[in-house]
Amino acid sequence: MSTISDVAERAGVGVGTVSRVLNESPLVSDRTRARVLAIIDEMNYRPSFLARGLSTGTAGVLAAVVQRMTTPSALQRLRGILDVASESGFDVILHNVSSVDDYRDQVRDLLRPDRCAGGLLVSIQPDDDAVSMLTGNAVPVVSIDGQLPGISSIYIDDERGGRMATEHLIELGHERIAFVLDWEDSIGFSPTAKRRTGYRKAMADAGLEVPDDYVKVGPHQHPVTLAATNELLDLDEPPTAVVAAADSHAMVIAQAAQARGVRVPEDLSVIGFDDLEIAEHLGLSTIRQPLYESGARGARILLDLMQTDPRSVIYDELPIEMVSRSSSAPPRGSR
Amino acid sequence: MSTISDVAERAGVGVGTVSRVLNESPLVSDRTRARVLAIIDEMNYRPSFLARGLSTGTAGVLAAVVQRMTTPSALQRLRGILDVASESGFDVILHNVSSVDDYRDQVRDLLRPDRCAGGLLVSIQPDDDAVSMLTGNAVPVVSIDGQLPGISSIYIDDERGGRMATEHLIELGHERIAFVLDWEDSIGFSPTAKRRTGYRKAMADAGLEVPDDYVKVGPHQHPVTLAATNELLDLDEPPTAVVAAADSHAMVIAQAAQARGVRVPEDLSVIGFDDLEIAEHLGLSTIRQPLYESGARGARILLDLMQTDPRSVIYDELPIEMVSRSSSAPPRGSR
């Protein structure tokens, strides 16, 4: 690994001059610049990130903290982040948070100037302490998929989404509508909890009853969804439609139903949430939210904050949209 | 941000001593250690990664270079990497490679000691030049999902997988078997190309014909798969079974078939490749490969290489397995 002084020596100039051409300072004559550049190219020299970072006081990397990086939607968000970051020449450190316990320490240690130049929180629902810890953090932080007080956030109106999905089914004529699958795995209000609230409000507004059996709760895992679906279909009065908290659930629900001879949408309408890429090809009705865009937008705002005012707070609500496909239809026997 | 000398001063010791307790050197008296530790805790001090890295000559981070990070399988591999890395206290820099053009430069700049302590290549198929560039790289590199000469690699026998899938269908009695979707998007041999080779060999061994129409080629995108499926079903002699190059294709194929009234598996058997988590719940027959494990194993080997001999080369072939579910069955009209 050759160093800046190797280059300086070889070019017959001082290290300061090399540093200047490296950082595109105008204070270098064209002739000198050309010579240095030639040497750099010839030696295949690249400045040390470590040394540069130590000297400038900022690591040239972004950090993304992701909760449950097991979902397709997290992947989409990540892609948006990566694309925008790399456009600006930033790589990104990925940190997966699984248990809520150690979450605080991990984030505190990662979101520091000697680790990264900025942080992205993806689907993180921190408790109040964690939020206040992040407020005025040394490096700017943007929350994606979660509106956090005092922290720049990209988010959608999950409650409205849950309501839209439910109203779509109500408009089709459904009255027995179930909700699968909410889980309170954290302190704050999770997106799925908000969607469920929207579902409940829509049902109430339409004067429709929600039996306790109709709202399924549990961790977001396929087997749980599967079981929930079967419980629903085993009821004396099974629902004619299901609002799924996410497309990944909807897919399993539809499959589980069909596996026992319950046809979709003839016997059971299913609507998802997210509009994953595959939803279109599976003909899944859903509430679309801009996943990729949320990541891209978040990264863009973060980069902006880094350059301008790291302490300012920006809120950005992304639009959602009802997408009607072939997994939802009027209930059997309706006119 | 307090520094090591702040701590030293506060504790009434030299920076060397603080450094020693930081690095768990035995050359510190228990009393001194306790005092320093107390101060560290009190000041909430954390050593600078940047400074430490510069001093030790190695960044405390791993780097993962992923090709087309859009697939669920890439995500699984990534999870394996992250879990193992974080166990050992490493974070990982994620770098997505989309175009093959700039790939070389990007990798060369990223896989250096001032950027990371080790690199993981995920589903990368570099050309010969790139491979030789990586051989004897300054930081150790492990290839996941691709056996590269001179580079430690985790891989499966894709050709055998393609053969197994095809033989499964042949054993069920199928004779008209198609293959969807291969694409040569790189210099080296892609996994899907190898699977297709296995498919062809199995067909040839069974004395079965493979019409040109039966092998579909194109970029790995859902719309392409959809079109390929419809072309297949529009044939005068449509196949009774399809070998899909990946589960993500298989899902689209099955859906596309059912959408036009072709039932799976009664009218069309479909077998995938990967065994994504959702495959089980969709009842998809498939060739299972250990995705998560490939990432975990790769990371483990990399960490090992970093500690022991960075230049040694380790090959590790992971097992694959035929998983029979409800998307494959004997062809219509067979006894």
Next chain:
DNA sequence: CTGTTAGCGCCTTCAG
């Protein structure tokens, strides 16, 4: 056992 000091490679004044 512990304090001191010399780098690690780069950026950034400060003179010239």
Next chain:
DNA sequence: CTGAAGGCGCTAACAG
């Protein structure tokens, strides 16, 4: 416009 020198925070070698 350019060279020299100090400093970023930490580790490691060297005296004590």
